[in-house]
Amino acid sequence: MEVGKTGTVFKVTIGILLIAILIGVIAPDALENITSAAQGFIANRFGWYYLIVVSVFVVVCLYFIISPYGKIKLGKPDDKPEYSLPSWFAMLFSAGMGIGLVFWGAAEPVYHYATNSPTVTEGTDEAILEAMRFTYFHWGVHAWAIYAIIAICLAYFKFRRDAPGMISATLSPIMNTEGGLGKAIDILAVTATVSGVATTLGFGAVQINGGLAFLTGLPNSFWMQFVIIAIVTFLFLLSASTGLNKGIRILSNVNMILAFLLFLFMLIVGPTLFSLNLFTHTLGKYVQTLPSMSFRIAPLEEDAREWINSWTIFYWAWWIAWSPFVGTFIARVSKGRTLREFTTGVLIVPSVVGFLWFSIFGGASILLETEGTAAISELATEEALFGTFEHFPFGIVMSIVAITLISTFFITSADSATFVLGMQTSNGSLNPATKVKFTWGIMLSATAVILLYSGGLQALENTMIVAAFPFSIITLLMIVALFKALKQEKSKMKKESKQAK
Template structure:
């Protein structure tokens, strides 16, 4: 087992976060105002950049799938996958979008339908279609394309070229990364990771609080959320002490089992045919209009542009900020798969599962709203899911299971993040020490608490958008470095193709 050593990346990253936490404690208004101003500037001035760069990531992924490079293995020729396909999907899905899907599954579609449709008149049949189509857009191949780029680069350089498992090491083919520049790149990656993970943990705490508040007399507010984060921090640090193959693997499979149970429940007791029809119709429109949605900026309509800034740009920044964590984790569990298998699996399968999830939960909430049965859109975002369950048999049981699912997703995400941050700040070690993971676990929770204290979810979102911007530039450099490395593989690909021809000829001499 390799020995993990911390260095300057660890100490500078921790120092930056401690400074942010101190400012958040003693001057919360300053933290909120600064992040809000930076977020507004980036969204307004560079919205076009986000749309172009994220679409480019998807195009690169599709090219990898169909190109000859897809035959290259993430590892040595004889390496086999460490995890079976089901466990692999469960682990990447739990790390990638778990809390987000539960938080937004019933809320985002009904909000677009009833309150703020992107292009249609609210409350109409057309608004229903638009609500699902744009939800698919925000949670589909663009989101997973961002994750795929990071994971692919990290896994290729780590397992194929024996590089360190750090973000800077993926740029070794186009620049020297052993000095200050490499350390700076890794620090940017770490701070982006912390902001993305802290945002999602904040969402999780708010929704657990929302569920408890919806079902009981427990109040909703910062101190309740603080206690929730405190309890969950203890649980995920306990899980982190057990290692990757125990805590995270077991929790990931548990997450998928509970999520599947909730999905099947709503599919059966909810509007089954309605949801399936919505899924099929929206899937077709999603692929039909994907290019137009990918570059939609509405430069001449202020209201439409505000919607894009608040939703699409927010999501692209969220996925970019979240991507160093998710990408590193997916890379860690993907050794032995080919580039084609890996890219197709990460890009397409989770997207399809997410589309089904939103069709079932979003379809259920929209139908309740459109028929006048319940005003789901008037509930707080974190309470929408529980508002849907209230109108079904065994609603209390399902709500309790949902809170359990959010908690286990919370634990899995934070547990995975402590591993990834430990890896990134221990010179790429695949076995960061428990001490380093515990420090990062505490810092993640402290960051989430301070951001909630200083400005609630808005402060979380602002910070994440700001942190994502510089990391998006690093991602572009990672793509350039990857393709330079892949070009060097061409002789190997030709030799491998020739060997297969010769082996086939020997096996079939006729």
């Protein structure tokens, strides 16, 4: 590991996490109470802020697609993309949403339909359409816009301006980030990253446990989840030791193959026509109502506001907390692509794939519920997917493939996270030392274990929402700095063009 600046960021963030882990071991109830109180305060007082700030991210991304800035490369003018389009999509998708899509694919739509509809009466035909529309909303362009903004800023300053690959370096056009302020920003970014990644790893462990419990009768307990995390930690540290072009790239491609097989299998044996019709209809509804959903805060409806806090605000915070990791990773593998190509690819392609995924798996779980075949909504969230598979041909085979997929997504996400955290605490090194990656791998797993121990999934969610809030402010500043840098570059290019004439 490098010395100097890197030592401060690395040591302080490790220290913060060790203190949090220690509190979680000694007083788990206190940790849950603290995070719950902070989460409630932020969601109630600043829910409006989350909606506005994430909508700003979407508008900025759309602007890059249509503006002259879209021609600018994330790299030098003669740089070529390092990875093929299929490998690029596989890596950004595996890092961005892998475990989450499998975890919520069958669960979220049927839950909105049967238990807690955002706008209409549960169990009705309208509730089916609303369930899909709001699921698309939570997993669509808003989520990927958050990732894209962070990745654009990091890739532009790293590959075009040769700045260190650090969050603080992206703010250099508007402030001096060489001293303590820059370190504080990087410490906050790393802390938010650990929070977001640990939450997702916790979800993965819980669902692997849920699948094994559903299929084999093994206990669904914290200690089983602890064993799962320990085994997966060994595997992703093994992958991390091989480097970016071996472990992560190969596993990402394996993920996409397994996900495609699972998707294709369910498409064939599931309610194909119903799911495709549902996808087509609700996609139109999503596009039509995107602006109104983006700013829906329900100030006069207490129940609706509670739903927004529990779902939309939770998701926006999750993506923001996850974004330093995903953004850094996507930036690392996107050198040589233009702003327009990058933004279109990151914003549109994964969103549409996610919509199809929810239509196939969520559509199947909803149909089982509406026909009275199974009460999927009454299962634990982590068991909904396996409960859905149970009622279709080759259900056990699909469940085994799903558990394997979750495991490989788990390994890829954790492996990618150790790489990103290594970068962020090694002065932006594109090849952080193995011992630094190993340290972060162990810390990620320990954080996930302690959060599960201190309050299960609720503690994971609370911590993430708290960590996301300050980082969202940094992201806004990153946008301001990026536009200032782009404006300077545009002026420089015009001046050079005039001189050439």
